[in-house]
Amino acid sequence: MRGILEHLHSSDTLVTVTDMEAGLEHLKRGTLEHAETLLIVVEPYFKSLEAAGRIAELARGLGVPGLYAVANKVRSERDEAAIRDYCAGHDLPVVAVVPFDDDVAEAERLGQAVLDTAPAALAVDRVRALAGRLLANDLPQPMGRVAD
């Protein structure tokens, strides 16, 4: 699998969004070769934060240029603060804060895309803003600001 991913990532013309295997074991197999940007999705609880920290450490060791956290299922300011604190301590800029959203939960229940069931959902809005930043190359540069 590593060969195929590396091959696809090496194409100059393709815009790719890769949904990686959960966890981090696969990173040691070179699955991030040629990825430019790694978004680490993190929930506001300890084990998720710890996992994100380990993924970031491994990816950094592999030389992935852009490492960022996407806070997900955030229910409160406390949730957001917990993620921002942890990520600031691990040199991982938080580039999007996606709230816990019933529209997402409902789409998951139905087995459909939230973009089709609730295109105006707040969670979708936050991902749209993230897409805009990616396209505009408006993410913190590596080794730059610790948090945005």
Place this chain on the structure above:
Amino acid sequence: MKVAVAGKGGSGKTTIAGTLARILAQGEHSVLAIDADPNPNLAVNLGIDAETAARIESVPLSFTHHAKDADGNYSVGMDISPEEIVSRYGTPAPDGVTLLLVGRVEAHQAGAG
């Protein structure tokens, strides 16, 4: 642009990846969504119906060959271009996204990859 989305299981990474791929495609970019999870479910988050999703074929590992250079370093080579892989194994998704499965572990090849 090459974006990878990682995270702990259940973090919502697939929802983020699928939504992001479609939004990027709405901006008239030609987007390839790659599902590298051995238990793939990006298709559903892209808005592909469950019946179609169940029939999607994973890119076979047989295109991969391993080579050893003069210094004894191993490299992985491919016998097919990225564009050819996409046209042969890609599945169209809404907003013009193309989905590719590369990580599905089939019952008969468990342990491969």
